[in-house]
Amino acid sequence: MIVCIAEKPSVAKDIARILGANKPCNGYMEGNNYQVTWTFGHLCELKEPNDYFTNWKYWSLAALPMIPPRFGIKLIEDEGIKKQFAVIEKLYHSAEMIINCGDAGQEGELIQRWVMQKAGVKCPVKRLWISSMTDEAIREGFANLKEQEQYQPLYLAGLSRAIGDWLLGMNATRLYTLKYGNNSYGRGQVLSIGRVQTPTLALIVRRQKEIDNFKPEPYWVLATVYRDTQFTATKGKFTSKEEGEKAFSTIEGKPFTIISVTKKKGAEQPKQLYDLTSLQVDCNRKFGFSAEMTLNTIQTLYERKLTTYPRVDTQFLSDDIYPKCPQIMNGLFQIAFAGKKPYADIVKTLGSKPLPKTKRVFDSSKVTDHHAIIPTGVLPQGLTDAEQKVYDLIARRFIAAFYPDCKFSTTTVLGKVDEIEFKVSGKEILDLGWRVCLTPDSSQSGERSEHRDNSGDKQTLTQDEHQTEHPTPLSSQKGGEGEALLPTFTKGESGPHTPTLTEKQTTPPKHYTEASLLRAMETAGKLVEDETLRAAMKENGIGRPSSRAGIIETLFKRHYIRRKRKNIEATETGIALIDTIHEKLLTSAELTGIWEKKLRDIEGRKYDAAQFINELKEQLANIVNDVLADNSNRKIGQTDGNEGK
Numbered sequence: 046m047i048v049c050i051a052e053k054p055s056v057a058k059d060i061a062r063i064l065g066a067n068k069p070c071n072g073y074m075e076g077n078n079y080q081v082t083w084t085f086g087h088l089c090e091l092k093e094p095n096d097y098f099t100n101w102k103y104w105s106l107a108a109l110p111m112i113p114p115r116f117g118i119k120l121i122e123d124e125g126i127k128k129q130f131a132v133i134e135k136l137y138h139s140a141e142m143i144i145n146c147g148d149a150g151q152e153g154e155l156i157q158r159w160v161m162q163k164a165g166v167k168c169p170v171k172r173l174w175i176s177s178m179t180d181e182a183i184r185e186g187f188a189n190l191k192e193q194e195q196y197q198p199l200y201l202a203g204l205s206r207a208i209g210d211w212l213l214g215m216n217a218t219r220l221y222t223l224k225y226g227n228n229s230y231g232r233g234q235v236l237s238i239g240r241v242q243t244p245t246l247a248l249i250v251r252r253q254k255e256i257d258n259f260k261p262e263p264y265w266v267l268a269t270v271y272r273d274t275q276f277t278a279t280k281g282k283f284t285s286k287e288e289g290e291k292a293f294s295t296i297e298g299k300p301f302t303i304i305s306v307t308k309k310k311g312a313e314q315p316k317q318l319y320d321l322t323s324l325q326v327d328c329n330r331k332f333g334f335s336a337e338m339t340l341n342t343i344q345t346l347y348e349r350k351l352t353t354y355p356r357v358d359t360q361f362l363s364d365d366i367y368p369k370c371p372q373i374m375n376g377l378f379q380i381a382f383a384g385k386k387p388y389a390d391i392v393k394t395l396g397s398k399p400l401p402k403t404k405r406v407f408d409s410s411k412v413t414d415h416h417a418i419i420p421t422g423v424l425p426q427g428l429t430d431a432e433q434k435v436y437d438l439i440a441r442r443f444i445a446a447f448y449p450d451c452k453f454s455t456t457t458v459l460g461k462v463d464e465i466e467f468k469v470s471g472k473e474i475l476d477l478g479w480r481v482c483l484t485p486d487s488s489q490s491g492e493r494s495e496h497r498d499n500s501g502d503k504q505t506l507t508q509d510e511h512q513t514e515h516p517t518p519l520s521s522q523k524g525g526e527g528e529a530l531l532p533t534f535t536k537g538e539s540g541p542h543t544p545t546l547t548e549k550q551t552t553p554p555k556h557y558t559e560a561s562l563l564r565a566m567e568t569a570g571k572l573v574e575d576e577t578l579r580a581a582m583k584e585n586g587i588g589r590p591s592s593r594a595g596i597i598e599t600l601f602k603r604h605y606i607r608r609k610r611k612n613i614e615a616t617e618t619g620i621a622l623i624d625t626i627h628e629k630l631l632t633s634a635e636l637t638g639i640w641e642k643k644l645r646d647i648e649g650r651k652y653d654a655a656q657f658i659n660e661l662k663e664q665l666a667n668i669v670n671d672v673l674a675d676n677s678n679r680k681i682g683q684t685d686g687n688e689g690k
Contacts, residue, residue: 048140049081049173050133052147052156055348056178057083060146063183072132080136084147088126088133089118089159091211106223110216110669112662116208118159134164144190146173149414150356151648152591154196155203172196174414177353177421199414202648205657209640212661213240217631220672225625225681236622236681237603238631240640241588242596243623245562246605246615247632248570250623252557253615259553265289266549269460269467271301271542272532276460276467286548293546296462301542303534304466305459312450315479317360318406318417319442321590322567324355324435329560332434333611336559336594342435343418350423352439354415356591358583361411362419370400370447376422377440382433391444391482400447413649419443441482448479458534462542471531556612559597566593569638584645585638621681628668 049064051057057074058081061067065077073082095102097113120130137143143166147153161170170193175186217238226234265286267278283289317323324343328334334342343355378392420440428436452475460467474480557565565571567586588596597613600606605619615623626632646652 046075046080046136046140047078047142047144048136049079049144049146050157050160051081051083052086052153053348054083054085056146057081059178059180059350060183063180064187072129073136080140082133082136083129084133084156084160085126085129087156087159088120088130089156089163090121091207092117092119094215104219104223106220106673109220110212110662110665111219112212112665116211118163120163130160130163133160137161137164137166137168140168142168143170144173144187145170145193148356149174149176149354150591151199151203151206151589152356154199155207158200158204169193175354176415178348178350179421179423180350182421198648198650201654202644205647205654206644208658209644209661210240212658212665213631214238216665217243217668220669221622221625224672224675225679227680237599238626239596239599241592241637242599243626243631244570244587244634244637245566245596246600246619247623247626248565248634249557249562249600249606249613250615250620252554253620256553256556261550261552263548263550266547267292267296267465267544268547269296269301269462269542269544271460271540272534274458274469274531276301276458276469276542279459279466279468289546292465293544296465296544299462300539301460301462301467302539303458303536304461305457306534306536307457309455309457310452310475311455312452313478313480314405314450315445315448316442318362318419318446319439320358320360320417321355322358322563322593323360324418324438325563325594326560327438328435329558329563329611331438332431334431334435335598336563337598338431339435340591340594342431343439346425346432346436346439349425350421351425351436352421353417353419355418356589357415357418358590359412359415360417361408362406362416363409363412364407365409366416366419367400367402367407373420373422374400374444376424377420377444380424380440382428387437388440388444391441391448394481395444395447406446437484441484445479445482448482449476451478451480452476456531458531462544469531473530556609556614558611558613562597562613563593565634566596570634585635585642587634587637587641589641618681625679625681627675628671630664630668 049057049060049066051060061074061076061079061081064079064081066074066079066081068075070080073080075081092113094111096117096119097111101108101111120127143161145154145157145161147157171190172193172195173183173186174191174196175182214237218235221236221238222234226236262284263286264282264284265288266282267280267289269276278292280292283292319327321340321343325334325336325339328339328342329336340355343352346352347355374392374395377388378386378396380386380388418439420436420443425433425436454473454475455470456473457468457470460469555561566588567583567590569585569587587593597606600619601608604616605622607614607616623632630636640657643652643657647654647657
């Protein structure tokens with residue numbers, strides 16, 4: 046018999062159906078020379094400290110650092126897990142071959158490898174590696190099974206991550222709890238420290254302090270209204286009222302003259318396809334979904350065969366996906382929600398000629414294990430409101446990727462009063478291009494804006510502020526939002542105007558939202574607006590795309606941070622914890638990003654897993670020595686939490 050093992054029962058049932066293993070048995074399906082079984086996610090975990098040495102059961106500074114001579118795994122303490130493992134172990138021992146059908150990612154590889162290791166597998170093992178759960182993809186995957194050895198670096202990266210988290214979490218949590226907590230034995234109050242959660246908390250605390258310590262400063266803005274259009278002084282802000290009033294008196298009563306009118310045509314490319322982080326960012330900004338809710342929703346859509354593998358950090362497709370795209374488009378054309386076909390018109394526009402193939406979408410060199418998140422073309426049925434919203438974003442982003450650029454004209458007008466220069470800019474849409482794919486429902490996608498082109502014909506389009514992180518304004522006038530297009534100005538014209546001097550105040554930095562925090566984690570705390578540069582920094586981000594949502598939720602559960610509407614604030618306990626930690630290795634997003642880069646390099650066969658663990662052991666010993674040498678009597682207030690993971 047060939048034994049296939051999936052990560053969840055639902056996935057196993059799909060695989061069993063396709064393989065013809067239709068006979069239900071206790072914990073598996075059987076038929077056609079196949080036995081198909083499953084795990085429930087993780088069945089095994091790294092052993093706990095007291096599994097190595099009895100004295101490690103008790104929290105003691107003298108026992109730190111705890112570094113096992115050799116790491117081991119054990120079954121998770123759960124009767125259901127023990128029962129299912131017994132089924133798997135029995136099947137494995139009589140198998141002629143095993144096919145690992147776990148999720149095609151680092152965590153999925155680790156889950157199945159540990160189960161095989163615990164069961165003492167001796168027979169050959171193959172790997173099913175697929176990016177979607179459609180019947181076609183599963184059949185294609187079984188026709189092209191991979192060698193298990195091919196994914197050894199993936200397993201080593203996952204194992205290194207798990208061991209690294211154990212070493213730092215177990216040791217640093219006990220160290221800080223015993224040294225700075227209010228309970229000398231750590232029973233009750235636990236100061237949880239984690240390899241990823243602590244630098245993430247440090248980002249939030251740093252921002253919180255910037256906001257708390259911010260002192261607003263006044264400044265004055267000189268502007269004037271000419272022909273119902275507000276122009277703003279190019280000099281910018283005046284730092285004193287006297288300086289502003291002097292400039293105001295200079296221009297009062299004198300004519301306003303247009304000195305320059307320039308028009309420049311520009312283009313905005315379609316947004317790149319979704320990776321997990323960009324999808325979580327958009328769902329948070331557009332719908333208020335938490336990162337965890339978006340991850341759970343897209344995982345469900347994947348398991349229902351509607352979208353491709355979600356836990357990805359690339360926004361490109363491999364070249365071999367291109368021939369499948371017309372079929373996906375055909376599926377999207379047919380989709381109907383509540384009797385309406387939301388994508389029919391925008392797909393039909395593309396249907397008259399071959400889909401364009403650009404490097405911005407198709408680039409195999411930018412794809413490793415999985416490509417960007419796209420629809421599969423399978424018709425969705427019975428979606429929840431959240432599922433439909435997430436699916437709609439993915440579908441429209443995919444369709445838009447094949448559309449031409451949005452073309453616009455930017456008009457910049459300069460005026461002058463005496464020697465003081467003023468400026469105003471406005472944009473006019475010449476060709477909507479890919480923007481016709483944005484959600485037309487104004488209740489979901491922002492304000493409807495009306496614009497006129499030079500012929501005077503009215504254009505109506507959706508200005509969706511939430512669709513992209515930094516949308517190009519479709520029509521803007523400096524000093525306001527959503528104004529009409531600029532009137533026609535002629536160089537040399539002159540006339541009366543109404544100047545204003547407005548007092549304003551500098552504003553503090555904004556609190557993190559889940560969307561902006563995800564971006565900060567992706568770029569190791571650096572504020573990066575440019576899409577291309579941000580993509581280049583992903584290798585040094587904090588955590589994996591699939592783990593960031595869980596890290597944020599962990600910080601909430603441990604009461605280090607709290608939600609205030611959409612904003613994320615650090616609690617007093619979170620601030621006190623970061624203030625107490627002086628070791629940069631624990632709080633620096635940049636240093637943690639370097640760790641992440643090493644883990645990626647292990648996965649890519651560019652770095653040695655043993656070296657990563659040895660370096661971490663050495664760094665851990667230094668942290669323990671530094672904290673033990675602290676003679677201050679600092680204590681951190683009560684919090685809830687568990688030993689760090």
